[in-house]
Amino acid sequence: MWKWFHQLASPPHFYRLSAILSPWLAIPGLALIAYSTWQGLFVVPMDYQQGDAFRIIYVHVPTAYLSMMAYTIMATAGAVGLIWRIKLAHAVAAAAAPIGAAFTFLSLCTGSIWGRPMWGTWWEWGDPRMMSQLILLFLYFGYMALRGAIDDTAKADKAGAVLALVGIVNLVIVHFSVEWWSSLHQGQTVFRRGTMDAEMRLPLLLMILGFTLLFGSMLLRRIRTEVLYRERRTRWVREMILSPRGGS
Amino acid sequence: MNEPAREIPGIFAGLVATARRDLLLAWKRPGDVLNPLFFFAMVCTLFPLAVGPTAEQLEFSGPGVIWVAALLATLLSLNSLFLSDFEDGSLDQLLVSPQPLPALVLGKTLAHWLTAGLPLVLVSPVLAITYRMPFSVVGVMMLTLSLGTVSLSLLGSIGAALTVGLHRGTALLSLLILPLAMPVMILGANAVSLAAHGDVYTTGVWALGAYAAGSVSLAPYATAAALRISNE
Numbered sequence: 001m002w003k004w005f006h007q008l009a010s011p012p013h014f015y016r017l018s019a020i021l022s023p024w025l026a027i028p029g030l031a032l033i034a035y036s037t038w039q040g041l042f043v044v045p046m047d048y049q050q051g052d053a054f055r056i057i058y059v060h061v062p063t064a065y066l067s068m069m070a071y072t073i074m075a076t077a078g079a080v081g082l083i084w085r086i087k088l089a090h091a092v093a094a095a096a097a098p099i100g101a102a103f104t105f106l107s108l109c110t111g112s113i114w115g116r117p118m119w120g121t122w123w124e125w126g127d128p129r130m131m132s133q134l135i136l137l138f139l140y141f142g143y144m145a146l147r148g149a150i151d152d153t154a155k156a157d158k159a160g161a162v163l164a165l166v167g168i169v170n171l172v173i174v175h176f177s178v179e180w181w182s183s184l185h186q187g188q189t190v191f192r193r194g195t196m197d198a199e200m201r202l203p204l205l206l207m208i209l210g211f212t213l214l215f216g217s218m219l220l221r222r223i224r225t226e227v228l229y230r231e232r233r234t235r236w237v238r239e240m241i242l243s244p245r246g247g248s
Numbered sequence: 249m250n251e252p253a254r255e256i257p258g259i260f261a262g263l264v265a266t267a268r269r270d271l272l273l274a275w276k277r278p279g280d281v282l283n284p285l286f287f288f289a290m291v292c293t294l295f296p297l298a299v300g301p302t303a304e305q306l307e308f309s310g311p312g313v314i315w316v317a318a319l320l321a322t323l324l325s326l327n328s329l330f331l332s333d334f335e336d337g338s339l340d341q342l343l344v345s346p347q348p349l350p351a352l353v354l355g356k357t358l359a360h361w362l363t364a365g366l367p368l369v370l371v372s373p374v375l376a377i378t379y380r381m382p383f384s385v386v387g388v389m390m391l392t393l394s395l396g397t398v399s400l401s402l403l404g405s406i407g408a409a410l411t412v413g414l415h416r417g418t419a420l421l422s423l424l425i426l427p428l429a430m431p432v433m434i435l436g437a438n439a440v441s442l443a444a445h446g447d448v449y450t451t452g453v454w455a456l457g458a459y460a461a462g463s464v465s466l467a468p469y470a471t472a473a474a475l476r477i478s479n480e
Contacts, residue, residue: 135427138426149414162406162470162473167427174430177434181438
């Protein structure tokens with residue numbers, strides 16, 4: 001078990017393994033997304049309250065879920081890198097940040113598009129979930145800006161890890177404070193979502209699974225690039241590039 | 249060269265010595281203390297000019313404006329928390345000291361609060377009265393501001409430690425700290441608003457107290473870790 005773990009953490013081994021793994025995540029992920037998009041857009045019946053507008057849920061919920069998942073991965077990887085000094089973990093954190101920021105931005109966009117027919121406004125300052133997501137986006141920006149400002153990679157890794165950990169503790173407090181704040185300012189603007197019909201829920205679950213697989217594949221690809229860049233002066237990279245197969 | 253091993257003073261002595269040194273430095277350079285205060289007053293002046301000076305507008309926006317101004321003024325003062333120590337090398341002395349670094353950091357943050365947070369709290373009633381805030385609410389505002397600025401000093405010390413010695417550090421510091429500081433501002437400004445409307449405001453005050461207690465016990469460790477990373 002430990003031997004396997006150490007092997008995984010070694011950059012050359014990971015580089016080879018991720019090349020094999022990445023398409024195995026991407027292909028089922030894309031297939032699931034395609035199937036549930038078709039289901040969600042054409043097969044699932046219209047919602048009796050929201051009409052066709054609710055169909056954006058099939059994009060909105062997966063992006064919102066992955067925006068938080070990516071931050072958790074980023075902070076966990078940062079902690080692992082900080083505590084056990086595993087270099088690969090820092091590469092994971094560095095690779096997860098831009099993907100997480102992109103998903104947060106997408107979830108805000110889709111939420112805004114959904115809000116237009118539902119609330120009659122593109123942006124609702126009073127909605128606690130919208131506010132938490134916005135603050136999450138700012139946290140991602142801060143993390144990436146800090147990394148960008150530090151030239152030394154090892155230093156940027158550790159500083160970023162500290163920031164990500166402080167951020168994840170704070171994220172919980174942000175969530176509760178925003179919830180408290182919005183309860184003061186207005187009543188429930190968020191429409192109550194009743195129990196979802198199984199017919200509607202199954203494509204959503206499949207969509208979340210598909211998005212997660214795609215996210216995994218994207219993350220692996222980004223980590224590969226990150227590893228390659230970080231190890232650019234090592235022997236295994238040089239040998240791989242110079243080998244007849246050209247490091248594919 | 250047989251020097252007798254010197255006894256290391258206790259943790260508390262180290263904390264007090266660091267705080268006293270920073271207070272003395274602030275005393276010698278009063279501009280560093282006064283500038284954020286002027287900034288605080290000026291931001292509070294901007295809002296009536298931009299939004300409008302009618303009584304209802306002032307009463308409505310007062311708590312929020314004063315809290316935003318206090319947050320920005322604290323950010324302004326945080327930049328210099330470790331900067332001069334970094335430049336003249338005394339930060340290295342803190343890092344190699346036999347005292348536990350989190351205690352020394354806590355001493356520095358205490359001095360920062362006394363020279364940046366406390367003056368804001370003391371000046372705020374003057375500004376609050378110009379915003380037509382009743383005296384009973386002014387007390388609540390001072391209480392929330394004093395609890396909130398403690399948290400802001402401590403949270404900010406993490407950001408200051410992460411960005412010390414970086415170019416473009418000031419803008420980066422704001423980018424790192426503002427999202428983290430938002431809960432403090434939400435709790436503080438809304439507790440004052442509630443008090444102004446005669447509602448129950450204690451939830452916000454308790455939550456701010458809990459936040460301050462949490463930051464006092466956790467933030468120095470994060471700041472110490474960040475300082476060690478920045479000065480590798």
